Amino acid sequence: MRLVALMVGLGLLLAALALSWLAAMGTPLSPHLVIALSVMIVAVMGLSGALMALLFHSSRKGIDDDAGTSG
Template sequence: MRGRFKILFGGASVLAVALTAGALIWISASGTPLRLHLVIAITLAIFLSLMLAAALMGLVFFSNESGHDQSAADEAARHDPDGWQDED
């Protein structure tokens, strides 16, 4: 399970670096001068947003595969048998 999480996170890292570089190249080609603060802001915004999204999606898959979701659903069904139930 953790191996797939590392692969997902590694792929997201490569994609984030590529998209950040692409955004900087595109902005530079449009004639906007690339000042240091602009480069830092764009790099942090794009890279950290994509990495956060990848981490959260990876945790969703990790939680599902590890059985934590099913144990939470079973516990909720035990406390409220007439409530929402997972349809597996």
């Protein structure tokens, strides 16, 4: 769960950086753009964290040890 929280926090930081960069480039920041960009970045980072947590859990429990072996 800590990994997911870390990834969501990183997503918030990246969203702030992306919005700052867009503002510095002179892009008009409509509320729809800000909301869509923020939600998309945080959702992708949260999903990435959740999938990595599942991968680490699977590896720790040995669930994937028999994958690829016949018999």
